[in-house]
Amino acid sequence: MSASAIQELSARRVWDSRGNPTVEVEVRTGSGVIGRAIAPAGASRGTREAIDLRDGGPALQGMDVRKAVANVNTAIATALKGMSCEDQGGIDAALVALDGTPLKSGLGGNAMVATSLAVLHAAAAAKGVPLWRHVADLSGEVPSLPLPEVQIFGGGAHAGRRVDVQDFMVMVPGAGSFDEVLEVTSEIYRAAGSLMSAKGHSVGVADEGGWWPVFSNNEEALETLVRAIEATGEKPGERVVISLDIAASEFGSRGRYRLALEDRELDRDQMIDLLGRWIDSYPIVSIEDPLAEDDPEGTVAFTQAYGDRLQIIGDDYLVTNAELVASAAGAGACNAVLIKVNQAGTVSESIACMQEARRNGYRCIVSARSGETEDVSISHLAVGLNAGQLKVGSFTRSERMAKWNECLRIGDALGGSAFVGGAPLAGTWWARQSEGGST
Numbered sequence: 001m002s003a004s005a006i007q008e009l010s011a012r013r014v015w016d017s018r019g020n021p022t023v024e025v026e027v028r029t030g031s032g033v034i035g036r037a038i039a040p041a042g043a044s045r046g047t048r049e050a051i052d053l054r055d056g057g058p059a060l061q062g063m064d065v066r067k068a069v070a071n072v073n074t075a076i077a078t079a080l081k082g083m084s085c086e087d088q089g090g091i092d093a094a095l096v097a098l099d100g101t102p103l104k105s106g107l108g109g110n111a112m113v114a115t116s117l118a119v120l121h122a123a124a125a126a127k128g129v130p131l132w133r134h135v136a137d138l139s140g141e142v143p144s145l146p147l148p149e150v151q152i153f154g155g156g157a158h159a160g161r162r163v164d165v166q167d168f169m170v171m172v173p174g175a176g177s178f179d180e181v182l183e184v185t186s187e188i189y190r191a192a193g194s195l196m197s198a199k200g201h202s203v204g205v206a207d208e209g210g211w212w213p214v215f216s217n218n219e220e221a222l223e224t225l226v227r228a229i230e231a232t233g234e235k236p237g238e239r240v241v242i243s244l245d246i247a248a249s250e251f252g253s254r255g256r257y258r259l260a261l262e263d264r265e266l267d268r269d270q271m272i273d274l275l276g277r278w279i280d281s282y283p284i285v286s287i288e289d290p291l292a293e294d295d296p297e298g299t300v301a302f303t304q305a306y307g308d309r310l311q312i313i314g315d316d317y318l319v320t321n322a323e324l325v326a327s328a329a330g331a332g333a334c335n336a337v338l339i340k341v342n343q344a345g346t347v348s349e350s351i352a353c354m355q356e357a358r359r360n361g362y363r364c365i366v367s368a369r370s371g372e373t374e375d376v377s378i379s380h381l382a383v384g385l386n387a388g389q390l391k392v393g394s395f396t397r398s399e400r401m402a403k404w405n406e407c408l409r410i411g412d413a414l415g416g417s418a419f420v421g422g423a424p425l426a427g428t429w430w431a432r433q434s435e436g437g438s439t
């Protein structure tokens, strides 16, 4: 058996940041190197993303993954044994063929993504290079250190729907280094917590570590975010800007949007007007899933209205799918795509989506899920894919901090010039303003 051939492949059940079971896969090659990866899990999921196989039934709220673990230990292990872990394309094609379903419900997206990523780790280890270097070799990209998007307040499906909007985030495109981004973000995070305490709120955190959103409406969250940025001595819109994940599919469908806290329903045009008022009032540079995934008309209209000022990201709308990116580009919907490996199901399909995005001039943001673990593969993917941006949640909880800290380590290996700074936001009002032009 050759040194890079897969000799053993097995799975075990481990637990994610919400205490839910998930799948960990370990791959051992002929030379004895090991690759290991864990599947993450979303809460606000697109209907067209790869499906996690869950056991159902009364135990663990139906969330158990024994079937997915068994699929790895039997069918997947049998199919992949003897293949070279350096043949990521061949391995992922074999997984897709073995699954044979449109949304990976056969083997389970969780079984497939953990296997695909574990193989990626094993290949890097077999080559004796860091994971980001191996990813760069696969993608043909020049590695770079991404610009983070960091959540300050959670919301939506990650906070009991306490506010409609899911992620209130900051970006620091004006920072000179990755380390500076984290330092500025840490100050803003702390300032936001102090503002919440000062209002007499008990300050717990949501699923991704952002402050629990004790607000009476979405605007109060935006106001508080601006105050928190100011409290650190920053002028909002200069070094620091705001990014939102509306995750509109969670409260909207077929052109109708229900704002739960305010108990009112908006039609598509009213929803676009509401977002427009926020864009005019706050230094927002990026909006993810502004309209629901079943509202292409709204998404195209929103992109037409704001695409030359903002980054408009498709997450549930594009589900890391190259074909959906190509058709969105044709229709003029979004100008950026979130890359979540477990939405696609395999590493190769994620890379294909990113390459399709690049061909169409779309920006790329590698993203974690709301259910995460100590697995830091996505930090390496963001670097090796030269994605430009990384979203992993907030600035607390070790499943989040592990990813930011891994970027610091990779940054040391790459050298200071690898940080992309504000470059991924080229074409937005922020970039025009920082070049000295008008907004």
Ligand code: 2PG
Residues within 6 Å of the ligand: 041, 042, 043, 044, 045, 166, 167, 208, 245, 247, 315, 367, 368, 369, 370, 371
């Ligand atoms: C999102 C992600 C991460 P989830 O919508 O972008 O914030 O959430 O993993 O629940 O889909």
Ligand code: MG
Residues within 6 Å of the ligand: 245, 247, 288, 289, 315, 316
């Ligand atoms: Mg999202």
